[in-house]
């Protein structure tokens with residue numbers, strides 16, 4: 275029953291959501307896929323404060339299971355049932371009440387975001403408060419940026435909403451994207467994801483999980499279906515498979531590169547003349563966060579991975595990042611670029627991707643003896659030889 279509802283909901287969201295999907299992508303009914311979770315394995319060591327998992331999904335239904343290396347899977351998460359129950363109980367709402375033909379408990383489960391609140395909702399809360407509660411609201415100010423609906427209920431027990439008023443004030447649940455970490459040529463009916471659980475402290479210093487990473491890594495039961503679609507990307511391996519490939523993927527940024535390496539290993543095994551592969555990977559600790567260490571060692575031994583440069587940032591007193599390894603290997607890296615290699619970056623957009631680009635420009639300047647390294651980088655981009663999938 276639940277699975278059917280999820281799919282009905284995806285259909286309902288369908289084309290009308292086209293401007294609300296991640297990066298404004300259009301979502302069409304024909305794109306929806308039912309995937310079943312068939313495996314969840316630790317990528318980090320279980321005692322690591324940073325939890326990372328590999329999730330494997332099997333294709334159940336839907337036509338568009340036609341992903342390529344570099345594409346992502348979009349997943350609609352579900353809110354924790356205990357929070358949904360709490361909201362229903364607080365506002366004395368009936369979960370079975372139908373609104374626009376959908377049960378209120380389903381609206382709150384997977385169609386509305388209850389973890390991150392809209393300005394319109396907060397404004398409506400403020401309008402209901404008076405006296406001490408209003409002062410308390412004003413005192414929290416911008417801290418509400420990390421408040422959930424349940425936090426607000428805790429703080430202001432007098433709050434009242436009718437379902438019809440509440441729902442339009444909540445943000446729509448958005449799908450989250452995850453880079454596909456496997457190659458379809460190897461497992462035509464399955465795909466893998468590599469996901470880190472988002473954890474942070476909210477404004478009351480309470481532990482909080484990210485909605486989708488918590489749902490996928492902690493809550494989604496094995497063999498349960500979930501609503502997804504493939505988000506096609508321009509982040510792609512060179513069409514000319516004889517080209518060399520340099521990949522920079524710290525953290526979960528390694529995900530698409532596992533797919534690239536699987537694909538190129540398969541081509542190599544089939545006797546094709548495949549270019550060389552070089553991976554820069556970084557995480558906090560070698561002992562607990564060296565994702566896919568065995569597979570990478572296997573590919574090194576088989577010649578599918580010529581260079582593997584590692585940057586474990588917290589294994590020494592000072593930080594070592596992937597861009598430090600790039601600089602150390604600048605001369606060789608320039609040689610690869612000069613003979614036509616493709617350069618890929620995946621992972622954190624806020625800091626890592628920017629710092630990697632600076633290091634790349636420095637390397638082009640120093641080892642390529644170029645006064646205008648930016649022009650060279652622009653040319654690389656034009657030729658699709660500098661590609662980034664950063665978030």
Ligand SMILES: Cc1cc2nc3c(=O)[nH]c(=O)nc-3n(C[C@H](O)[C@H](O)[C@H](O)COP(=O)(O)OP(=O)(O)OC[C@H]3O[C@@H](n4cnc5c(N)ncnc54)[C@H](O)[C@@H]3O)c2cc1C
Nearest residue numbers: 450451452453468469470472474484485486487526529665
């Ligand atoms: C193309 C693409 C590919 C991606 N691939 C992957 C992948 O392979 N693996 C992967 O794990 N992720 C990947 N992501 C990220 C993923 O889509 C989600 O953004 C991520 O899992 C977080 O979603 P969530 O629902 O768990 O967190 P949300 O509930 O969306 O929470 C995230 C929010 O939490 C808040 N927050 C987070 N940290 C803090 C903090 N320290 N302090 C205060 N507030 C904080 C912020 O408001 C932030 O916006 C990718 C993203 C894109 C765009």
Ligand SMILES: NC(=O)c1ccc[n+]([C@@H]2O[C@H](COP(=O)([O-])OP(=O)(O)OC[C@H]3O[C@@H](n4cnc5c(N)ncnc54)[C@H](OP(=O)(O)O)[C@@H]3O)[C@@H](O)[C@H]2O)c1
Nearest residue numbers: 470472524525526556557558587595621622625626629665
């Ligand atoms: N929207 C979200 O809430 C959300 C959720 C999940 C992931 N993300 C994004 O996805 C990224 C990937 O997350 P992740 O946990 O897989 O890995 P990550 O946070 O990027 O960490 C991977 C490695 O990169 C290091 N690093 C930190 N700053 C760096 C820099 N400026 N240059 C190079 N390396 C740097 C980290 O070191 P230290 O930790 O020791 O500094 C760690 O060793 C996140 O950083 C975040 O931007 C966003």
